[in-house]
Amino acid sequence: MKRILSGIQPSGALHLGNYFGMMRPAVALQAEGDAFYFIADLHALTTVHDPAALRGHVRDTALDFLACGLDPARSCFFRQSDVPEVTELAWILSTAMPMSRLELAHSFKDKTARGLEASHGLLSYPVLMAADILLYDSDLVPVGRDQKQHLEITRDLAQRFNDRYGAPVLRLPEALIAESTAVVPGLDGQKMSKSYGNALELFAEEKALRKKVMGIVTDSTPVESPKPTEGSILLALHRLVASPEDAARMEDEHRAGGVGYGDFKKRLFAATWEYFAPMRAKRAEWAADPAAVDEVLRAGAAKARGVATEVLARVRQACGLR
Secondary structure, eight states, X not given: OOEEEEEEOXXXXXXXXXXXXXXXXXXXXXTTSEEEEEEOHHXXXXXXXXXXXXXXXXXXXXXXXXXXXXXXXXXXXXXXXXXXXXXXXXXXXXXXXXXXXXXXOHHHHHHHHTTOOXXXXXXTHHHHHHHHHHTTTOSEEEOOGGGHHHHHXXXXXXXXXXXXXXXXOSOOOEEEOOTTOOOOBOTTSSBOOGGGTOOOBTTOOHHHHHHHHHTOOOOOOOTTSOOOOTTOHHXXXXXXXXXXXXXXXXXXXXXXXXXXXXXXXXXXXXXXXXXXXXXXXXXXXXXXXXXXXXXXXXXXXXXXXXXXXXXXXXXXXXXXXX
């Protein structure tokens, strides 16, 4: 059975982009292989510097993922920092990573261009990500097309390490790119992201979610006139949460005219609220039993460490640390 590895960063409230881009596919993949899913709290340290906030984000991320269908009986679900072997492997891998490759990484260039401090942690982010993947002998890593470079760096780094020490110590993972995985637009038309401040949160309070949906900026087309469908944020979001019939009807009404953007926004809010209603109920159940959540993460970390210690032992042996 192939091992599937994916992680999600607890740097803020999870949103529709996280759900449709990563979480829903991850839940589906639980039936396809040996799934290892982790909360990337070490990665979050590049942007979250409030310890109380980080702890809260980790807890909320665990609750959200469990609410959205992650099954602890079928997946290994754990907190990244509960497997300390990952930081040792990251250091060892960093000795084989050319600086030029790190400086050209899309994520580093993008985040520094938006004003984020160019810390060593931000620069070496792909090395820690490689350690996350390689530490568990991962076979498949689900990634979006915009994240494919990270896996290419991981494969290149693993091959460099294997070539340096003359043995296939590290398994080279493959990218699992689902053509159907949604790229979710944010409220401003860019890709939905916590760091862009353009997100619809999965479990926002009803009033706050309604306000965000009703605040989506649209053009000034009159109610009676046809509305553009190309590049429409409302249509793109509605397709994700509405039935195919309702989505097709809204698109037809855009072309025909006679319905205003305000009505479309109300229907988008209603569809979004209804879509996540069962998950809100499930989340409330998990939130009422924090000890159960702690046990899920503890058991997941124990299983993950069982694999990690074996892989790290191979690495230490190969490079002379043992």
